[in-house]
Amino acid sequence: MIRVTIWNEFIHEQQEEAVRALYPDGIHGALASGLRTDDLRFECVTMDDPDQGLSEAVLNRTDVLVYWAHWGHARMEDVNVRRAAECVRNGMGLVVLHSGHYSKLFQTLCGTTCALEWRAVGEKERVWCVAPDHPIAEGVPQTFVVPHSEMYGEPFDIPEDAKPVFMSWFEGGNVFRSGITLKRGFGRIFYFEPGHEKYPIFYQPEVLRVIGNAVRWAAPRYRGVHTTPKVENLEPIRTE
Amino acid sequence: MIRVTIWNEFIHEQQEEAVRALYPDGIHGALASGLRTDDLRFECVTMDDPDQGLSEAVLNRTDVLVYWAHWGHARMEDVNVRRAAECVRNGMGLVVLHSGHYSKLFQTLCGTTCALEWRAVGEKERVWCVAPDHPIAEGVPQTFVVPHSEMYGEPFDIPEDAKPVFMSWFEGGNVFRSGITLKRGFGRIFYFEPGHEKYPIFYQPEVLRVIGNAVRWAAPRYRGVHTTPKVENLEPIRTE
């Protein structure tokens, strides 16, 4: 049983009628519903929860954190971001969605700005799987369309060890590494670009399949802490 | 002319007689002397300087930051660390030495803890060049000895895109990726492990050669900022 915590900042749904209508239970509710299977157990938290949803208690009972954020990036407190980042390095999985690329949490783990170009006009997006043998690609068509999407375009300021699983074509001419995996410490991280709050993207079967696969892929197989211990020599030292 | 700023926290030299005797001008002074050539111009700063030595003024006139830190890691203020990290991502080169692996600056850029094992008994270290064609290896022997060193041992919690240029053998049985390159944004980063303050390591010709090479390798060829601009479509969008 994989314990999945879906963290959604939950600002748009509360401030924009159109988004609330689209996601009456919040993006987090839609994800929990859409991803529901016997092997996944869900908990939803938002920025309004204690420690902005990233409390020690919540993180301690989280195997994989799914993270959607947008307008609230600047309001995230360093102490909460650091706590979550440390959990990832200690083994907790992380699946970052859409505008979460610019979250302090994802930037902290990448070490880069994760900057990109964008355009929110609802253009068509075509997602391609570039690593068909990757577990995250299982059961996902070689290519699928997000009929209305927010364009995220290259250049994408991510580290060189970010491996592409999906790449996207946008009607307006842009391209993007839309699904990338990363490892930080013992934690597996997957970033997936589709997910603009104005469109029913989190109801799309292919999108849900990718996120579900990513959750299973990111689930910890190993947990540990990184320490800097003083150690004894195991081979003789003759140097004075 | 490459403008090199040597940042040294300058705590040991002021608190420990043995270190002061070894480095009367501070580690920074020794490095500036040892690296002095016609194409490098040096400025030295310490933690005692304004903004802990990482002020906007200093960083703006820095092409490559050389960074030695140890006891002062926790005292570095986030605002100063972030300013320096942003400069690296914008193109400033960074050469991190020895205990600087655990500095907030290096950890911030790596996104990992940079943890390792250690032992300070003055054992022998043998450094091997594993990438003889790398510019940082130019003029450096295939292998050289640091007669008395502080052991840093694997596992070293660094990102997968850290490429080894040097690897070390320690008399007490440990091994370590002792020279690694990394890229963050437009900035080139090199970490070099030898440099324990109790030994005359920064007077060693091979060590100085490596650091000098690293400074030249890390010097910016491109400077820019990472923004997330809204852009117009370059291809027609027919989707409503």
Added chain:
Amino acid sequence: MIRVTIWNEFIHEQQEEAVRALYPDGIHGALASGLRTDDLRFECVTMDDPDQGLSEAVLNRTDVLVYWAHWGHARMEDVNVRRAAECVRNGMGLVVLHSGHYSKLFQTLCGTTCALEWRAVGEKERVWCVAPDHPIAEGVPQTFVVPHSEMYGEPFDIPEDAKPVFMSWFEGGNVFRSGITLKRGFGRIFYFEPGHEKYPIFYQPEVLRVIGNAVRWAAPRYRGVHTTPKVENLEPIRTE
């Protein structure tokens, strides 16, 4: 002075009127003309030359090999391919163009099949620079169009250490990592996708700029051979 050898299989130009009309001096002639600058010295060879153009003599006087191939892949003899691959590992630079992705030479160095999807209908291609600070991107617009191109699409079976410098958008909906760098031994390799023989792509200033930059980037800074020598111990061995 960088000694550039342009290797073109020279089959299309001799067999297809349309291609001959477009490239009366062969693709190699057009490249040599288009890339001509004071710091580059060109030699052109084709499959019809001794040792299929990859003779010891030619390779010994080559700093960077530029390689365009298509129909002749299967006819390349292993001995010639191996000679060229060894030169790359020993430091010779390699710039592989378009259909050269499926050459024995490129496959040998990658270790992968370098397979991809394709469509030759002359659709529009938009090339994006995803690494603006890369030397190969110098003076190249952030994005440019190849008005008529042959689509090469993902998935592209290349090794994980292939770093993207350019990515392309194709009118028909595909995406592709259209400019990638790779290192094999001491040799720098760049693969660039645009260059279908039926279109005047090698007269396009942006394309020529990329290839010229790639030649300079790939020029050897170090040459060596890889041997497996038996060596003496440098530290005492007490084990019986």
Added chain:
Amino acid sequence: MIRVTIWNEFIHEQQEEAVRALYPDGIHGALASGLRTDDLRFECVTMDDPDQGLSEAVLNRTDVLVYWAHWGHARMEDVNVRRAAECVRNGMGLVVLHSGHYSKLFQTLCGTTCALEWRAVGEKERVWCVAPDHPIAEGVPQTFVVPHSEMYGEPFDIPEDAKPVFMSWFEGGNVFRSGITLKRGFGRIFYFEPGHEKYPIFYQPEVLRVIGNAVRWAAPRYRGVHTTPKVENLEPIRTE
């Protein structure tokens, strides 16, 4: 049930009394015995078998190929090497042992020479796990000794995407990336350095544990072939 084929060139055991005494059933027999568990099914082949042990029939019933080779590298026929390499790219796992680093098979898949330094005097080797969370490291001590080993030392000419899981310290002063993972097409590859035929290394529990873990890690989760199909456009093309 993972079908493991152990390929051993089987030259040393037949030509050297000391090796035959140590491995009366051949290195392959010792490995099959040592690795035997309920979930692994073994088949052993040698260079003396049809198609040098790498026949279509054998490969078709192989999930993971374990490969020990040394003196016979030059005698391996290209057609057999290519068949095996293709199977790896199509998903078959590969575990290469010791002197197999210089096999045509491993070189073909790496695209590099895989050259290194060596010394066969039976010195002590200390293996370190540098990726404790890796599946191949499961149940393996953080460090263990091979009492008598053949030294393999850096520089090791392997591709940049080879990720270290183990690194070794040798009594005579050398270091080496002694356990590395690589991906080629759909195939997972692990190279493990300990295994000189003159010592009982393949009876060592830690060594057997690593190899057993590697077999399970490398077992195919996906099989496919890499083709270069001509495809139809999925988005409208308006270009003439």
